[in-house]
Amino acid sequence: MTKNAVYPSTRRIALTILLGLAPASVFAQQSGPFRLEESTIADIQNAIKTGQVTCQGIVQAYINRAKAYNGMCTALVTKDGKPIPAAMGPVRAGSPVRYPTQTVPVSSVLPNYDKYLGPPMELGRMESTVSDPSVQSQFGMRVGIPNAGQVNALETINIRGERSVTCKGDFDKAPSAGPLPAGAPKVCEEFRKQPDALERAAELDTRYGTNPDLATYPLYCAVMSLKNWYDAKDMRSTGGNDINYAMDVPREDSPDIADLREKGAIIYAIATAKATGVGGGGGGGGGGNANAASVLLDGNMGYGVWGGQTCNPYDTERVPRGTSNGSGTSVAANLVSCSICEQTSASCKGPASRNNVVNLLTTKGILMDGGPGHSNPGDRAGIHCRTVGDAVKVLDAIKGFDAKDIFSALPPGIIPKEPYASFLADASQKSLQGMRIAIVREFMVKHTANDVAISDHLDKEIKTVLRDKLGAELVESVDPLYDDDPAVPNMKYTFQQAFKEILPKVVPEFFLRTTNSGELLFAVPGWDVRTVEYMVALATGKAPLSDKLNLRSITGGTSIAGGGVAMAEYLINRGDERVKDQESLRANSKSERLVVPGGSTGASNSGEGRVAQNSISYLKMQTVMRMVIQKVMSENKIDAFVNPEQTTPPYKLGGPGEPEVNNRPTISCCTGFTALIGAPEIDVPAGYSQIVYEPQYVLSPDKKQYLEVTGTVKSMLPNPMPISLMFWAGPGNEPWLIKAASAYEAATRHRVPPKGFGKVPGEP
Numbered sequence: 001m002t003k004n005a006v007y008p009s010t011r012r013i014a015l016t017i018l019l020g021l022a023p024a025s026v027f028a029q030q031s032g033p034f035r036l037e038e039s040t041i042a043d044i045q046n047a048i049k050t051g052q053v054t055c056q057g058i059v060q061a062y063i064n065r066a067k068a069y070n071g072m073c074t075a076l077v078t079k080d081g082k083p084i085p086a087a088m089g090p091v092r093a094g095s096p097v098r099y100p101t102q103t104v105p106v107s108s109v110l111p112n113y114d115k116y117l118g119p120p121m122e123l124g125r126m127e128s129t130v131s132d133p134s135v136q137s138q139f140g141m142r143v144g145i146p147n148a149g150q151v152n153a154l155e156t157i158n159i160r161g162e163r164s165v166t167c168k169g170d171f172d173k174a175p176s177a178g179p180l181p182a183g184a185p186k187v188c189e190e191f192r193k194q195p196d197a198l199e200r201a202a203e204l205d206t207r208y209g210t211n212p213d214l215a216t217y218p219l220y221c222a223v224m225s226l227k228n229w230y231d232a233k234d235m236r237s238t239g240g241n242d243i244n245y246a247m248d249v250p251r252e253d254s255p256d257i258a259d260l261r262e263k264g265a266i267i268y269a270i271a272t273a274k275a276t277g278v279g280g281g282g283g284g285g286g287g288g289n290a291n292a293a294s295v296l297l298d299g300n301m302g303y304g305v306w307g308g309q310t311c312n313p314y315d316t317e318r319v320p321r322g323t324s325n326g327s328g329t330s331v332a333a334n335l336v337s338c339s340i341c342e343q344t345s346a347s348c349k350g351p352a353s354r355n356n357v358v359n360l361l362t363t364k365g366i367l368m369d370g371g372p373g374h375s376n377p378g379d380r381a382g383i384h385c386r387t388v389g390d391a392v393k394v395l396d397a398i399k400g401f402d403a404k405d406i407f408s409a410l411p412p413g414i415i416p417k418e419p420y421a422s423f424l425a426d427a428s429q430k431s432l433q434g435m436r437i438a439i440v441r442e443f444m445v446k447h448t449a450n451d452v453a454i455s456d457h458l459d460k461e462i463k464t465v466l467r468d469k470l471g472a473e474l475v476e477s478v479d480p481l482y483d484d485d486p487a488v489p490n491m492k493y494t495f496q497q498a499f500k501e502i503l504p505k506v507v508p509e510f511f512l513r514t515t516n517s518g519e520l521l522f523a524v525p526g527w528d529v530r531t532v533e534y535m536v537a538l539a540t541g542k543a544p545l546s547d548k549l550n551l552r553s554i555t556g557g558t559s560i561a562g563g564g565v566a567m568a569e570y571l572i573n574r575g576d577e578r579v580k581d582q583e584s585l586r587a588n589s590k591s592e593r594l595v596v597p598g599g600s601t602g603a604s605n606s607g608e609g610r611v612a613q614n615s616i617s618y619l620k621m622q623t624v625m626r627m628v629i630q631k632v633m634s635e636n637k638i639d640a641f642v643n644p645e646q647t648t649p650p651y652k653l654g655g656p657g658e659p660e661v662n663n664r665p666t667i668s669c670c671t672g673f674t675a676l677i678g679a680p681e682i683d684v685p686a687g688y689s690q691i692v693y694e695p696q697y698v699l700s701p702d703k704k705q706y707l708e709v710t711g712t713v714k715s716m717l718p719n720p721m722p723i724s725l726m727f728w729a730g731p732g733n734e735p736w737l738i739k740a741a742s743a744y745e746a747a748t749r750h751r752v753p754p755k756g757f758g759k760v761p762g763e764p
Contacts, residue, residue: 055201055221066093071150073311076124077141081105087126087136091162118704130590144317144653153330155307156270158197194234217264225269225339229371230254239276240304242590246578254370259398272307272326313754315719318650322350338385345672348382352683353645353724360391363731364678368405388742423735427746430471439476442551443643447661448710451647453691458644493635498628504535522546552663559615625677629730639736645724656695656708681728682741685750688720
């Protein structure tokens, strides 16, 4: 599936002249003998060309790492903490998953549990799956095991006999091994003709040996995982759900996954991730569905009903963050070369920053989301790699128009004629001379004690590296909750000025939004913000804007109409004989309801074909915010924005998070912002944090629920945790971000692989 070419705009040609071609040092390879750990795609290809290793040897080495490090890393939380019987999960890398038998008493997680009077908690338990009753899975409350040495990042590996439940074991033996055993489903006869990852690698070795055709196959032998929300035609693909499809392997790849194959990548594994919201009530699931009067504390874990829970390799007690957690973790722990993630709000950026890898998100439409719900205007495919250079290499291989993607109707010139790799920069003195970068202070506010250390550290990084060493010119936005920095000039035209000009004329209904109690969200003393009089006064600078309205708050309250259409279309196109629509999906699936500590549930959209009451169309706000961002960039001559991806350390798995304050979400400083505008973003490792004020659960006064409260006791994290800088800009500005992010990466080299996941015996 080769995507159609696009033509450059005049602006892109000028940008290319300004940035120039990437210096050779950007593509520097390992010196000396090849090492798999921390290898880039170029390192792998060079090792093959020099005869140090074969592609099949690379794949086998990654399988060996999966055998060593892809086991379970969470323990169940039970009433008394007593051991449970041994249980087995699916086969991965040649052996069944073994679940821990030791459990943790709930009293060690929830204080004063003996006084709790609310609905019963969903305590931890093992249950059989719907897809394969011989396979069990963890359900209910879980916590991370300290120093587990395992991450559970890959839920399915592309190895014969274990890559499908429908066609498992001998039902997937190679055609050369003889006929299938009696009782094999008919679909397995055709399925087994597809090579697994080792066989595909052997095909490449046979055809090319030590002379791979890198012009045709730029991703030659890049070993890739993909978030379980994407479809792969040779592996179980169920969106992370426990769904009993008649055939658990879909008919075709998601579009960008097909492009990866065509460019020489090895589609090696499905990465563990939180299940897509497609399981419904799960009538066939029995006890796996949470009782309506029960509470499960998710703890921002991102649990996959089929794949289980992924852990952070830098500290397996802590969250890997986001639904794409297996994608980021598999790259971080050197279980794959790169991975394709998916982001609706923070699902790519979160796992990148918490797991010390690079995240690259493009303007909506340059890459295509795939799998269940791929028509969602907020979803985007992203790229996780260990270096900016590798992420850009993957982008260059799969970018472009795709007829199946309604969002890739991009104007010519959004994608430059030159490869994105031509915009990579090195760490030479003043390599960012001429770039104007704006620090977004709205996302650096020190809301609680936990925000201080990371915010201050990254403020220093921005000034000493981007400005002093690399020569970028800095300006900053202004937020009343962040002290104005005399060392950085202020933007002359602010986000608030853009709000005043644009909101009243384009989305006046924004000011009609109310709180749950009916009060206007953005009331202004002395004005009725619902009136035309106020709108005109605001647009002409004669009325003030609510001080509650800023970049942190403006993205809330959007709604996506017709959310059920995309899933219904997906099921029709998948063409499964058993699961054909939402009703049969619910009847053949098992899900786990995730409820936050206060007892409320959340959903990104409903199956209804209209915008929810008291909310605004997502696409309308996307258009508005693109106008705002572009106006601010143009008025201030800004090339890129920068801010921390997050300002709080990763929370404990199963534990409380930092409560929302000042519109700083609990999971990221800027959770849905760049997602809403569909704009490019690159997140780059920016060092480590070791200070933490651990958030706490406290029992509410009526003893009916647990509340999250910010910590007050300063302590040191047992393992320094990664933090990340986030570069972003308006749509179509990928080249500027690639230049800034790659120069910063080259100047700092912050990424260090996690301890405890080093070289395994026999690994190159």
